[in-house]
Amino acid sequence: MEFVAYHAHMRPIAFYSHVILAPIALALVPFQLWEGLRQRRPHIHRLMGRLYGLAILIAGLGGLWLAITTMAGPVAGFGFGTLAVLWLAVTGWGISLAMRGDRVAHRRWMIRSIALTLAAVTLRIQIPVSMMLDIPFDTAYPVIAWLCWVPNLVVAEMIVRWPRRPLVRLRAAAQ
Template sequence: MATETTTAPAPARSTRKVRWWRRPWIAPLAVVTALFLVSTLPRYVGLDPSLSLVPTDRGPVFYPALVTHILAGSVMLSAAVLQLWPWLRAHHPRVHRWSGRVYVASAIVTGIGALVTAQFPSSGVGQQVANTFLGILLLATTLLGFRAVRQRRFGDHREWMIRSTALAFSIVANRFWSTALIVAYVPGALTDPDLAFGAPEIEGAVVASAWVSWIVNLMFAEWWIHRKPKKRGRAQKVR
């Protein structure tokens, strides 16, 4: 904060309504999240392993951990959208606080589930290490953000929760990166799925996607945190 040379009280925070086009990303984010959940959840709510998007024959612990991870993750992503909605934060702070508590609780469960499922990789140790790091970082950033808000360090809280949310949405980003990398590793795989079956390059694409999906998100979060905000009009002169 800049130092002041006057004893006059700081000006009150502007109460001007923020127009929706100043936050154009919230609606697309909500739509993408909804589409992701609609396409994923039905396969797991019935607890039928045969509907799983990934093989479940990895021991008795894997499928329960996977279902827990996905169900808790669905709550986490839904709460994250509410947390990122500026209008809700400004006009309904109590709802914002409660959705934040839901986010923290579900993120902890999701992170623990990720740590368990990561130990049963389908594509080797590279995927195992990537998903283990993701689970640890999701837990760490979420808990650090929660501790910061409990200590009323709201600036630190905001930064840690931005990182946590970026990691949370890496599962959504993984859908994009896995498709893009499979196309890069196995050209023609989308038009001819038979090319993908048994191709050794697929494992490389899966491992690369496991790393890229959360690293790129985290890099974007760091850029967002440390970017220089645009000046909104000329600064008021100190009288």
């Protein structure tokens, strides 16, 4: 991927911290969402949560530096920079809520964090789609810098704010 490879030569610490640790955070997501693991082995959930947070701290700082120094233009830089700042802030807030024992708020903020973590997946879907649609890269990339995370965060907000209704179980009709 030529359009980001120059970062590896010009700012290797930021580049490699981002491209190595962000996938680790992404790989931890399914385990952090696994309710059985959270309930049966909360110490493993906490340990993996610490690793998730540390990976995001380092990868997010690297990503922020890459965004600030990008040659993709100010729209892409601002899109990715905003993603990095939100990723760090939302994850940090979610972890602080867990440390205070507010599990409900922690879960909501971590849903937001996961939505931002999944921007990596969305980005890797949108780039080939833009190529298949024959959209010039210089046009598509700045837009993708926003579309890779804003819709994810909107969906996360819908999930977090969705009205909770108690499940009603219907009894079988008496025979």
